[in-house]
Amino acid sequence: MREPATVRLLPDGHRLHLNDGPIDLIVDADGTPDAIRGAYEAAARRFVNILDELCGELPLLRAQASFRSPRPQGPIARCMADAVAPYRNRCFVTPMAAVAGAVAEAVLASMTKAANLDRVYVNNGGDIALHLAPGNSYRIGMVERPDHPSLFGSFEISAATPVRGVATSGWRGRSFSLGIADAVTVLASAAAQADAAATIIANAVNLPSHPAITRIPAREIAPESDLGDIPVTRAVGQLRPPEVDEALSRGERVAEELREQGLIFAAALCVQGVVHIVQSPLAIPPPLCGDGLLSLSANADDGETSVASRSLQHA
Amino acid sequence: MADVFPPDTVRCDACPVLCYIKRGQAGACDRYANLDGQLVRVDPHILLDRAKSLGTPLVPFLEREGEWDGKLMKSRETFVTAIGAGTTYPDYKPAPFIVSSEIEGVDMVTVVTEGIFSYCGVKLKIDTDRFLGPERNLVRAQGEPVGHVTTVEYGSQMLSIGGVHHLTGGTKSEGRVTCETLLDLCNGKEVALTIDDGARITVAAGKPPVVNGQQEERMRVGCGSATIGMFAKQWFGKVDEVVVVDDHITGVLSEHQAGKMLGIPETGIAIHGRRSTPGRYFQVAQPGTGWGGTNISDPLSILKPFKAKIARPNLRLLMVSTTGEHFAYYELDAALRPIEKELPESLKESVARIRENCEPALTTVLFMAGAGGSLRAGVTENPVKLTNSVKRSLTRVTCGGAPAYVWPGGGITFMVDVSRMPENAFGYVPTPALVAPIEFTLKKADYAALGGHVDYVRPLEEVLREKERQRQLSSLPENPWPLEPPESDPRA
Numbered sequence: 001m002r003e004p005a006t007v008r009l010l011p012d013g014h015r016l017h018l019n020d021g022p023i024d025l026i027v028d029a030d031g032t033p034d035a036i037r038g039a040y041e042a043a044a045r046r047f048v049n050i051l052d053e054l055c056g057e058l059p060l061l062r063a064q065a066s067f068r069s070p071r072p073q074g075p076i077a078r079c080m081a082d083a084v085a086p087y088r089n090r091c092f093v094t095p096m097a098a099v100a101g102a103v104a105e106a107v108l109a110s111m112t113k114a115a116n117l118d119r120v121y122v123n124n125g126g127d128i129a130l131h132l133a134p135g136n137s138y139r140i141g142m143v144e145r146p147d148h149p150s151l152f153g154s155f156e157i158s159a160a161t162p163v164r165g166v167a168t169s170g171w172r173g174r175s176f177s178l179g180i181a182d183a184v185t186v187l188a189s190a191a192a193q194a195d196a197a198a199t200i201i202a203n204a205v206n207l208p209s210h211p212a213i214t215r216i217p218a219r220e221i222a223p224e225s226d227l228g229d230i231p232v233t234r235a236v237g238q239l240r241p242p243e244v245d246e247a248l249s250r251g252e253r254v255a256e257e258l259r260e261q262g263l264i265f266a267a268a269l270c271v272q273g274v275v276h277i278v279q280s281p282l283a284i285p286p287p288l289c290g291d292g293l294l295s296l297s298a299n300a301d302d303g304e305t306s307v308a309s310r311s312l313q314h315a
Numbered sequence: 316m317a318d319v320f321p322p323d324t325v326r327c328d329a330c331p332v333l334c335y336i337k338r339g340q341a342g343a344c345d346r347y348a349n350l351d352g353q354l355v356r357v358d359p360h361i362l363l364d365r366a367k368s369l370g371t372p373l374v375p376f377l378e379r380e381g382e383w384d385g386k387l388m389k390s391r392e393t394f395v396t397a398i399g400a401g402t403t404y405p406d407y408k409p410a411p412f413i414v415s416s417e418i419e420g421v422d423m424v425t426v427v428t429e430g431i432f433s434y435c436g437v438k439l440k441i442d443t444d445r446f447l448g449p450e451r452n453l454v455r456a457q458g459e460p461v462g463h464v465t466t467v468e469y470g471s472q473m474l475s476i477g478g479v480h481h482l483t484g485g486t487k488s489e490g491r492v493t494c495e496t497l498l499d500l501c502n503g504k505e506v507a508l509t510i511d512d513g514a515r516i517t518v519a520a521g522k523p524p525v526v527n528g529q530q531e532e533r534m535r536v537g538c539g540s541a542t543i544g545m546f547a548k549q550w551f552g553k554v555d556e557v558v559v560v561d562d563h564i565t566g567v568l569s570e571h572q573a574g575k576m577l578g579i580p581e582t583g584i585a586i587h588g589r590r591s592t593p594g595r596y597f598q599v600a601q602p603g604t605g606w607g608g609t610n611i612s613d614p615l616s617i618l619k620p621f622k623a624k625i626a627r628p629n630l631r632l633l634m635v636s637t638t639g640e641h642f643a644y645y646e647l648d649a650a651l652r653p654i655e656k657e658l659p660e661s662l663k664e665s666v667a668r669i670r671e672n673c674e675p676a677l678t679t680v681l682f683m684a685g686a687g688g689s690l691r692a693g694v695t696e697n698p699v700k701l702t703n704s705v706k707r708s709l710t711r712v713t714c715g716g717a718p719a720y721v722w723p724g725g726g727i728t729f730m731v732d733v734s735r736m737p738e739n740a741f742g743y744v745p746t747p748a749l750v751a752p753i754e755f756t757l758k759k760a761d762y763a764a765l766g767g768h769v770d771y772v773r774p775l776e777e778v779l780r781e782k783e784r785q786r787q788l789s790s791l792p793e794n795p796w797p798l799e800p801p802e803s804d805p806r807a
Contacts, residue, residue, distance in 0.1 A: 003330060
């Protein structure tokens with residue numbers, strides 16, 4: 001039986017939780033109470049139609065993107081197709097690689113259209129769309145393993161930067177990955193772009209035919225997966241440090257390429273506790289910093305650690 | 316399209332994605348899954364459900380929907396655990412869930428949080444008489460030191476795994492591997508460990524340990540001397556001499572008090588090792604993984620030649636280990652040398668009985684940790700009052716609904732048997748530290764008195780209404796119900 005979409009305020013009385021089937025959004029807006037109320041109502045109105053809209057063209061969205069692909073009808077589906085278009089020549093990719101980010105963007109757009117807000121985030125399971133009015137910023141934590149949320153770093157996005165989308169992909173996440181990254185977090189101009197890029201980079205963090213990596217055709221796990229018979233990563237054994245570096249540098253090369261093409265601003269790649277950062281050498285201050293932030297999770301004062309801004313940690 | 320999938324694939328109609336879900340897998344939402352061909356909800360926040368039977372840990376959702384649409388479950392039948400509740404650190408704000416319920420007219424409050432523990436570890440009790448390694452030697456996982464060998468207990472070897480020094484005091488890799496090892500042990504997964512100058516073992520909570528590739532089956536029935544005492548009467552008349560080989564105390568029937576009581580004559584047997592009292596010998600061999608936890612594979616190696624003045628040809632000798640796993644039967648030849656013969660029918664029963672009386676060998680895992688300042692601050696504005704309340708048994712501590720033993724003395728240092736907790740109750744953070752559920756249950760009046768966050772107390776019914784993030788489990792029958800423990804539990 002079709003479960004209705006749920007819309008509710010979280011117990012903190014501030015954040016909005018939207019759920020429909022596999023779509024699970026945490027939304028937080030800052031502004032005047034009237035603006036927030038108006039924005040939340042707009043978000044809810046937009047949200048309740050999203051899943052049906054997407055499912056109407058699911059076969060097309062699950063098919064490999066190519067020049068010959070018909071243009072999807074729905075606005076979110078079009079956003080997804082556009083976000084993956086830069087990659088359709090380099091590898092197998094379907095519009096589904098950008099679904100989470102595109103949904104987050106659509107809900108964000110409905111809110112900013114309805115009201116003037118200081119800042120908003122729409123977090124779709126770790127793929128986050130941001131709105132920042134001048135002078136505002138968000139601090140966002142990065143998660144290494146979605147099954148045990150915890151921070152491996154954090155970064156600040158201010159209105160002055162062009163970053164409005166953050167996404168994380170990895171083999172431990174809800175979606176399948178072809179690579180072995182525990183997490184690849186990408187900063188881009190919009191959430192759908194970040195989502196697609198994180199998927200592509202996480203797929204590239206890899207050690208082809210390494211014996212410690214267990215891969216299973218996607219279809220054997222999810223019969224209708226858009227990845228079909230492509231083997232996806234199910235387990236990664238302990239790797240030696242040079243192997244971790246090798247996998248990371250494969251991903252880094254792709255991330256660097258995407259950065260030079262202007263598709264992303266920065267990426268943090270994480271494999272078995274080792275983090276590599278890709279960002280513009282000119283960025284001041286650098287949006288992502290690995291080492292300094294890693295210490296954040298290592299300075300347990302009385303035996304406990306920081307898990308700040310938990311709502312932003314879903315990966 | 317459905318017919319191309321295996322017959323136990325289910326199609327979920329909870330949303331328009333209409334996932335086909337294979338057996339053992341979850342749908343795209345991760346909230347519905349196919350458990351043995353049936354569509355079930357698998358949500359993260361775990362509620363223990365007292366009414367459900369043990370056999371159905373996940374509740375088929377249709378059945379549950381019916382129940383939930385009708386009326387809310389009676390408060391006392393549901394206990395909110397901290398598993399998946401989240402944590403507040405470092406905000407020093409009230410715990411994620413503070414739930415009130417009425418138990419026989421008394422308002423009770425349960426404060427539910429997930430604690431992040433760097434000061435934590437597990438104590439492993441491994442039922443084996445085989446030698447695992449010298450006391451104090453390092454225990455390693457993936458080559459990294461993660462713990463050490465502590466004492467030998469009756470029929471078991473204790474290991475200490477984890478602790479803050481391995482978690483955060485060594486190299487990054489040591490900390491990471493220690494954390495992984497603890498996480499796996501606490502979540503009931505199998506872990507391979509090696510002990511310096513000792514054995515390779517594979518252990519998992521509630522399962523028989525595997526020592527050097529060999530699975531332990533039984534604990535010894537007693538030490539060698541105790542075994543003689545228990546079985547002397549059954550051997551009387553069927554054999555002239557019995558040696559029960561044991562790494563701790565090897566027993567010799569004819570010299571043992573039990574043998575003397577039966578009037579069993581001397582046999583001229585002579586044993587290596589240090590004689591303790593008559594018929595009881597220490598250190599007949601080195602510790603090892605052979606007979607009775609010694610290093611021997613040939614039992615005759617612990618015997619000196621029989622004394623010619625006393626021994627006689629055709630004397631019948633049984634040698635058996637304390638678990639009955641190893642046994643051999645000999646008769647002396649004319650030169651008083653033991654010659655191995657087939658075990659006579661009349662003795663087979665006693666050897667089998669030794670085996671039967673040995674309990675199944677298991678590995679048990681107790682999680683031990685200390686609740687830090689900020690965790691206690693999530694419960695009350697004045698953390699020491701929580702400690703005092705726990706000490707005075709006004710506040711009960713449970714972990715995922717399982718009873719916790721709280722150590723006397725300062726702080727809240729507790730131990731819990733992980734096999735009494737729901738599956739996968741533990742998580743980790745890369746500090747590294749373990750994340751474990753912890754619940755404090757006390758009377759609402761006491762909670763207010765100790766400076767509790769009373770403004771954040773929510774009725775159980777309200778928490779239950781947020782059902783989409785919850786998962787109902789049966790409570791384990793061996794656990795006291797967390798809200799209403801038995802009288803026999805002095806700490807309750």
